[in-house]
Amino acid sequence: MAMFKRFFQTLKFKAMARQLRKPGGTVGNKVGLMMNKANEFLYDCTINTMQLTCNDKLLEIGFGNGKFFDKLFAAAPGLHVTGLDFSHTMINAAKENNQLSINEGRLMIAQGSSDQMPFADNSFDKIFCINVIYFWDEPHLHLQEIGRVLKPGGRFFATIRTKESMELMPFTKYGFTKYNENEWNELVEQNQFSFEKAVQINEPEVEFEGKPFRVWSLCLVAEKK
Numbered sequence: 623m624a625m626f627k628r629f630f631q632t633l634k635f636k637a638m639a640r641q642l643r644k645p646g647g648t649v650g651n652k653v654g655l656m657m658n659k660a661n662e663f664l665y666d667c668t669i670n671t672m673q674l675t676c677n678d679k680l681l682e683i684g685f686g687n688g689k690f691f692d693k694l695f696a697a698a699p700g701l702h703v704t705g706l707d708f709s710h711t712m713i714n715a716a717k718e719n720n721q722l723s724i725n726e727g728r729l730m731i732a733q734g735s736s737d738q739m740p741f742a743d744n745s746f747d748k749i750f751c752i753n754v755i756y757f758w759d760e761p762h763l764h765l766q767e768i769g770r771v772l773k774p775g776g777r778f779f780a781t782i783r784t785k786e787s788m789e790l791m792p793f794t795k796y797g798f799t800k801y802n803e804n805e806w807n808e809l810v811e812q813n814q815f816s817f818e819k820a821v822q823i824n825e826p827e828v829e830f831e832g833k834p835f836r837v838w839s840l841c842l843v844a845e846k847k
């Protein structure tokens with residue numbers, strides 16, 4: 623009996639990990655809403671760290687259902703934002719959630735993967751992603767591509783839950799690469815960035831399967847060399 627329970631639990635965690643990597647279909651839309659609840663605080667802190675200015679050209683990689691684009695415009699009216707995500711389901715949800723910003727020309731949504739982006743060299747002043755780098759199987763390819771589309775001196779902000787926090791969540795055994803500050807520092811330095819700082823984010827508790835979890839997060843900031 624215990625063996626069956628373990629087996630089904632493993633299946634459930636694997637399915638959850640797959641959905642977090644690339645949300646799809648009706649379940650994917652529910653996962654999108656769940657992420658809004660769990661990750662809004664990370665958006666607020668990352669936006670604060672980025673110190674956006676009205677003239678910034680900004681790219682978000684892996685925006686989920688795009689619920690928080692409005693927070694960017696509230697931080698810096700006049701900002702020009704591009705969003706990139708490889709999930710068809712999330713692209714549709716983000717378009718639905720941001721019709722006005724898209725029609726007014728301040729938001730552009732594109733489908734694609736961060737290791738092969740449909741953007742010209744030196745396009746952006748700042749690029750950020752929240753809860754995305756765990757899914758990069760070959761991170762150097764993504765970092766090189768981010769380096770290509772960032773302007774010289776541009777900054778890349780990667781917000782993550784720390785390795786220790788991720789290890790508390792059983793689904794992260796399946797296909798997640800977890801980083802601590804030093805590991806990320808080393809990786810970006812090998813890929814045309816200078817590591818600048820890690821901003822600690824003290825999150826309120828998040829809920830997983832009805833249980834509260836105390837988790838720690840970092841906004842990792844690197845500058846294109």
Ligand SMILES: C[S@@+](CC[C@H](N)C(=O)[O-])C[C@H]1O[C@@H](n2cnc3c(N)ncnc32)[C@H](O)[C@@H]1O
Nearest residue numbers: 642644657661684686707708709735736752753
């Ligand atoms: C765990 S969700 C995080 C969503 C949102 N940023 C948040 O923190 O709530 C990961 C998102 O990144 C997207 N994603 C993952 N890897 C990607 C890649 N290589 N290129 C583009 N999008 C990616 C997924 O489709 C999904 O929307």
